[in-house]
Amino acid sequence: MSKTVQRLETKESIDERTQRVLRGIIEGYITSNEPVGSRSLSKSLEMGLSPATIRNIMSDLSDMGFLMQLHTSAGRIPTDKAYRFYVDQVVVANQLTRKLQKRIQEVTQEGGMSQVEDLLISTTRLLAGLTQFVCLTSSPRVETSILRRIEFIRLSSQQILVVLVTRNGQVRNKIIATTEDLSQDFLNTVSSFLNEQFHNRSLHEIRQQILESMVEDKERYDRLLAQAVRLGKKAFELENAPEVYIEGQHNLIFSERFRNLNSARGLMDAFEHKSMIMNLLDSAVEADGIQIYIGIENELESFQDCTMVKAQYSDQNNVLGTIGVIGPTNMDYQTVIPVVDFTARILSQTITQQSSSCD
Amino acid sequence: MSKTVQRLETKESIDERTQRVLRGIIEGYITSNEPVGSRSLSKSLEMGLSPATIRNIMSDLSDMGFLMQLHTSAGRIPTDKAYRFYVDQVVVANQLTRKLQKRIQEVTQEGGMSQVEDLLISTTRLLAGLTQFVCLTSSPRVETSILRRIEFIRLSSQQILVVLVTRNGQVRNKIIATTEDLSQDFLNTVSSFLNEQFHNRSLHEIRQQILESMVEDKERYDRLLAQAVRLGKKAFELENAPEVYIEGQHNLIFSERFRNLNSARGLMDAFEHKSMIMNLLDSAVEADGIQIYIGIENELESFQDCTMVKAQYSDQNNVLGTIGVIGPTNMDYQTVIPVVDFTARILSQTITQQSSSCD
DNA sequence: TATTAGCACTATCAGCTGATGAGTGCTAAT
DNA sequence: ATTAGCACTCATCAGCTGATAGTGCTAATA
Numbered sequence: 001m002s003k004t005v006q007r008l009e010t011k012e013s014i015d016e017r018t019q020r021v022l023r024g025i026i027e028g029y030i031t032s033n034e035p036v037g038s039r040s041l042s043k044s045l046e047m048g049l050s051p052a053t054i055r056n057i058m059s060d061l062s063d064m065g066f067l068m069q070l071h072t073s074a075g076r077i078p079t080d081k082a083y084r085f086y087v088d089q090v091v092v093a094n095q096l097t098r099k100l101q102k103r104i105q106e107v108t109q110e111g112g113m114s115q116v117e118d119l120l121i122s123t124t125r126l127l128a129g130l131t132q133f134v135c136l137t138s139s140p141r142v143e144t145s146i147l148r149r150i151e152f153i154r155l156s157s158q159q160i161l162v163v164l165v166t167r168n169g170q171v172r173n174k175i176i177a178t179t180e181d182l183s184q185d186f187l188n189t190v191s192s193f194l195n196e197q198f199h200n201r202s203l204h205e206i207r208q209q210i211l212e213s214m215v216e217d218k219e220r221y222d223r224l225l226a227q228a229v230r231l232g233k234k235a236f237e238l239e240n241a242p243e244v245y246i247e248g249q250h251n252l253i254f255s256e257r258f259r260n261l262n263s264a265r266g267l268m269d270a271f272e273h274k275s276m277i278m279n280l281l282d283s284a285v286e287a288d289g290i291q292i293y294i295g296i297e298n299e300l301e302s303f304q305d306c307t308m309v310k311a312q313y314s315d316q317n318n319v320l321g322t323i324g325v326i327g328p329t330n331m332d333y334q335t336v337i338p339v340v341d342f343t344a345r346i347l348s349q350t351i352t353q354q355s356s357s358c359d
Numbered sequence: 360m361s362k363t364v365q366r367l368e369t370k371e372s373i374d375e376r377t378q379r380v381l382r383g384i385i386e387g388y389i390t391s392n393e394p395v396g397s398r399s400l401s402k403s404l405e406m407g408l409s410p411a412t413i414r415n416i417m418s419d420l421s422d423m424g425f426l427m428q429l430h431t432s433a434g435r436i437p438t439d440k441a442y443r444f445y446v447d448q449v450v451v452a453n454q455l456t457r458k459l460q461k462r463i464q465e466v467t468q469e470g471g472m473s474q475v476e477d478l479l480i481s482t483t484r485l486l487a488g489l490t491q492f493v494c495l496t497s498s499p500r501v502e503t504s505i506l507r508r509i510e511f512i513r514l515s516s517q518q519i520l521v522v523l524v525t526r527n528g529q530v531r532n533k534i535i536a537t538t539e540d541l542s543q544d545f546l547n548t549v550s551s552f553l554n555e556q557f558h559n560r561s562l563h564e565i566r567q568q569i570l571e572s573m574v575e576d577k578e579r580y581d582r583l584l585a586q587a588v589r590l591g592k593k594a595f596e597l598e599n600a601p602e603v604y605i606e607g608q609h610n611l612i613f614s615e616r617f618r619n620l621n622s623a624r625g626l627m628d629a630f631e632h633k634s635m636i637m638n639l640l641d642s643a644v645e646a647d648g649i650q651i652y653i654g655i656e657n658e659l660e661s662f663q664d665c666t667m668v669k670a671q672y673s674d675q676n677n678v679l680g681t682i683g684v685i686g687p688t689n690m691d692y693q694t695v696i697p698v699v700d701f702t703a704r705i706l707s708q709t710i711t712q713q714s715s716s717c718d
Numbered sequence: 719t720a721t722t723a724g725c726a727c728t729a730t731c732a733g734c735t736g737a738t739g740a741g742t743g744c745t746a747a748t
Numbered sequence: 749a750t751t752a753g754c755a756c757t758c759a760t761c762a763g764c765t766g767a768t769a770g771t772g773c774t775a776a777t778a
Contacts (some may be wrong), residue, residue, distance in 0.1 A: 037741050052751050055742065073741050073758040115534065151512050155524060163522050163532070165514060171532045173522070175474065250627050253612050268609050396770050411722050414771070432729040432770045 014064070019089075020047065021057045022066055026078045026086045030330045033257065035075030080295035083307065083329055087292055093338045100130070101342065108346045116140065116169045119350060121245050123323065127343055128248025131336055132255050133327035134267070136310075138281040139243035140168055140320040143204045150194050150235060152187035160187065162235040166203070168315050168355045176234045182227070190228045207236045242278035246271050257328050266302035267326070276300070281310060281322040288312070290341050295329045305329070309336055311344035315352045323347060373423070378448075379406065380416045381425055385437045385445045389689045392616065394434030439654035442666065442688055446651055452697045459489070460701065467705045475499065475528045478709060480604050482682065486702055487607025490695055491614050492686035493626070495669075497640040498602035499527055499679040502563045509553050509594060511546035519546065521594040525562070527674050527714045535593045541586070549587045566595045601637035605630050616687050625661035626685070635659070640669060640681040647671075649700050654688050664688070668695055670703035674711045682706060 014022070024045045028036040038051040038058060045054075058076055061067045066082040069075075078086070096104075107126045108119065120137050128135035145166035153161040155175065160182070164172040198206045210232050249271065251257075252264045261267075271277060280300060284291055293308045303326065310324025323344050325336065373381070383404045387395040397410040397417060404413075417435055420426045425444065426435040437445070466485045467478065479496050487494035504525035512520040514534065519541065523531040557565045569591050608630065610616075611623045620626075630636060639659060643650055652667045662685065669683025682703050684695065 035741090039741075050751050051741095052743095052753090053749090056750090059743080069742085071758060072756090073739085075741065115532065149512060149514060149520075151510070151522075153508060153510050153522065153524070155508060161508075161522070161524060161530065163510075163512065163520070165512070165520060169534070171520065171534075173474065173530045173532065175528075175530075250608075254624055254627075265613060268613075394770090398770080409722050411724095412720085415721085418772080428771085430729055430770095431727085431772095432768090434770065 017047070018057055018060065021045065021049075021054060022061055022078075022082060023086065023090055025058075025061075025067065025076060026082055026090075026330075029077050030332055033259065033330065035070060035077050037075035040075075078330070080297065080329060083294045083333075084297075087294065087333055087337075091333050091337065093341065094334060096335075096338050096342055100339070103130075104339075104343055104346055108343070108350050115171055116351065116354075117243075119347070120321075121247075123343060123347055124245040125247045127323065127325060127340070128251065130339055131325050131327060131331075132248070132251050132257065133325045133331070133336075134246065134248045134252060134271075135323070135325050136271075136277060136281060137245045137323045138278050138321040139245065140166075140170060141282075142166070142170065142172065144202050144318070145170060146200055146202055147195075147198050147206060150198075150232075151191050152231065152235075154182065154184045154187055157181040160231070162231075164203075164235065167200075168320060168351055174235065176231075186227070187231075189224060190231055193224065193228050194232055203236055206232070210236065242275045244274045244277050244281070246277070257331070261328065262305050263302065267306070270300060270302040281324060290337060290344075291324075292333075292337070307331055307333075309333075309340045311340050313344045313347040313351065315348070315355050320351065376406070377416055377419065380404065380408075380413060381420055381437075381441060382445065382449055384417075384420075384426065384435060385441055385449075385689075388436050389691055392618065392689065394429060394436050396434035399434075437689070439656065439688060442653045442692075443656075446653065446692055446696075450692050450696065452700065453693060455694075455697050455701055459698070462489075463698075463702050463705055467702070467709050474530055475710065475713075476530075476602075478706070479680075480606075482702060482706055483604040484606045486682065486684060486699070487610065489698055490684050490686060490690075491607070491610050491616065492684045492690070492695075493605065493607045493611060493630075494682070494684050495630075495636060495640055496604045496682045497637050497680040498604065499525075499529060500641075501525070501529065501531065503561050503677070504529060505559055505561055506554075506557050506565060509557075509591075510550050511590060511594075513541065513543045513546055516540040519590070521590075523562075523594065526559075527679060527710055533594065535590075537590075545586070546590075548583060549590055552583065552587050553591055562595055565591070569595065601634045603633045603636050603640070605636070616690070620687065621664050622661065626665070629659060629661040640683060649696060649703075650683075651692075651696070666690055666692075668692075668699045670699050672703045672706040672710065674707070674714050679707075679710065 021041070024041055025036050028041060028044065038054040042049055042051045042054050049057075058067060061082075062069075062076065066079055066085065067076040068079050070077065104126065108123050110122070117139065120139055124135045124137040145168060147164070148167045149163075149165040151163045153163065155161050158177055158179075158181075160176050160178055162172075162174045162176060164174070166172075198209075201209075210229055214229055214233065249268060252261070252267060258264065280303075283299075290309065290311045292310075293303070295307065296304050298304050298306070298308060305328075306326050307329045308324055308326050309331075310322050312319045312322050314320050323340070325340060327336065380400070383400055384395050387400060387403065397413040401408055401410045401413050408416075417426060420441075421428070421435065425438055425441040427438050428435050463485065467482050469481070476498065479498055483494045483496040504527060506523070507526045508522075508524040510522045512522065514520050517536055517538075517540075519535050519537055521531075521533045521535060523533070525531075557568075560568075569588055573588055573592065608627060611620070611626060617623065639662075642658075649668065649670045652662070652669075654666065655663050657663050657665065657667060664687075665685050666688045667683055667685050668690075669681050671678045671681050673679050682699070684699060686695065
């Protein structure tokens with residue numbers, strides 16, 4: 001890995017009892033969203049420890065960097081380091097309820113969503129709704145998608161509609177202008193030529209190859225080839241617009257859980273920079289399974305008050321994109337993690353089914 | 360008109376001087392967003408009236424329902440009735456600056472936006488940005504759009520991609536499932552049949568006619584016709600999903616101008632109900648030019664703190680949709696009105712150009 | 719008679735106050 | 749090693765203050 005991602009380490013050994021206290025504080029803060037004090041913790045822990053003892057332990061934990069106080073007379077809250085400990089050592093992804101599983105399956109596998117775009121949008125919306133956080137999803141990069149089919153449709157003497165279908169079910173339309181009036185018959189010939197030539201190649205490769213052939217045999221080929229290359233070039237010059245779906249932004253404003261967030265504004269502004277978000281989501285794709293970035297571990301400054309939980313989705317061969325949520329650092333990891341995980345799996349499954357149905 | 364739209368009337372005759380005071384208060388409140396008092400108004404009006412006199416006039420205006428006070432010791436603010444007076448009697452749509460005109464033209468006429476969807480989205484975003492309000496746009500109802508072209512593309516033995524292009528440049532894709540394996544050649548025959556049959560008919564009409572022919576001559580026709588009807592039926596069963604584009608929602612939260620809004624939440628929630636918004640936008644389409652709904656004049660309760668300014672856009676023949684903004688009632692009508700108006704005009708112009716370029 | 723000066727009245731706001739309470743840290747006793 | 753006890757620290761809140769900006773009313777005035 002060229003770029004070292006900052007990740008908090010929790011190698012220090014803390015004895016059992018201290019761990020239980022820390023865990024108690026974390027879970028207390030997660031459920032109540034209020035700083036937790038020694039007295040209440042003494043009760044809720046039921047370990048027969050007096051508040052004073054708890055205070056001593058808390059003091060140790062503060063020294064170790066697991067806890068902090070907003071002000072002297074308030075209880076303590078966990079630091080990012082504490083959450084990292086919690087996620088690494090304590091949380092075991094517990095099972096989702098059947099009901100929740102069913103809900104997710106219904107949405108992602110609902111009929112009528114023939115196109116990946118629709119599927120992604122409704123899944124993103126679902127996840128935002130379930131978690132009450134903001135949900136971000138990167139769509140498969142058209143770049144690396146495999147061509148399934150390309151067609152040209154003559155709309156007028158100057159306009160041609162390009163329809164491009166990728167293996168994973170994305171459909172892209174583009175209207176291109178021509179100077180020459182090309183007949184539909186001719187366009188059909190061109191498209192079958194391109195389809196044959198570039199079957200099962202990635203759009204990126206195809207573009208590359210087209211550019212090469214334009215340079216190489218500038219003069220050589222016949223009219224068909226010349227037009228095919230010219231049209232192909234235009235057709236594959238797809239907008240590089242990064243497609244990111246963002247849902248649940250209003251939760252930032254209206255949800256109580258985001259209350260102690262410094263700047264909702266900063267986050268909202270960050271969401272406007274789609275390509276940045278895209279990169280963020282698609283980074284660390286090597287890692288399989290779920291990835292969690294807690295507070296300061298996030299590269300983006302405006303995310304450093306939050307935790308991002310994300311997972312890749314894929315078809316049978318390749319990772320296609322990422323789906324994830326951004327929430328407060330004191331989110332309920334115990335359920336958020338499996339929800340994101342499960343959703344990504346079901347999403348992969350649905351897309352795989354769709355793309356394997358071509359022959 | 361079956362449904363009477365509540366619209367405030369300002370028939371009462373108010374003498375010249377009183378009008379000037381009222382106007383002063385309205386404009387003062389528009390620029391400062393603060394209640395205006397007799398003292399400051401006395402200065403800014405430069406009519407040589409003492410605060411006391413102004414107070415008397417203000418008192419009269421309050422009685423007439425043009426002004427109100429948030430509390431005793433605050434200045435006065437205009438009522439919806441006052442804004443209605445202002446818009447009807449005072450505002451003369453002043454010219455936009457060249458600079459602004461240029462900006463709008465650039466965005467709407469920028470190349471590469473071959474498809475209406477893209478055009479509408481960026482125009483909506485532009486208007487939200489210019490006004491710093493929320494901008495709403497309804498897309499042309501696919502229902503009433505005129506068919507320009509329909510094509511079927513065989514993706515696999517069970518999947519067919521339908522591509523549907525309307526005269527105003529909307530492109531719709533849909534993947535439909537088939538039980539029978541149909542060759543591309545056959546599909547081409549079907550599509551040319553449909554194209555010929557239904558050239559220049561609205562999608563609504565087409566669907567109607569397909570349904571009729573299915574009932575009428577159930578048995579009669581040959582395989583081509585049968586398949587054509589069957590495929591056509593599926594193809595034109597387009598999602599009736601109302602397409603509304605909403606941009607600038609964050610202004611609701613972050614813009615100072617929305618400060619004295621009761622419930623941003625209510626508005627945001629209303630925006631979720633796309634079909635309601637769609638109807639709202641497309642109501643009163645008969646009216647040509649700009650429409651303005653001030654506060655209580657809005658049917659929707661959550662809009663009654665706001666003013667909506669909207670205008671239709673159209674191609675050479677028909678009204679296609681509506682573009683409008685929602686802002687505080689004390690918006691700067693003097694500039695918002697011409698901005699919306701101009702944008703709608705340019706939008707119409709661009710779409711007309713595009714759809715007239717087919718032959 | 720229309721206008722205005724003067725004055726009493728009222729609501730908001732910022733700043734201050736002291737009481738309250740939750741929570742800590744330390745120390746000495748267990 | 750644990751805990752009870754106590755002094756201490758802040759944040760919060762209600763209540764009070766004076767300053768400010770506005771009004772409505774009345775009586776004087778041009």
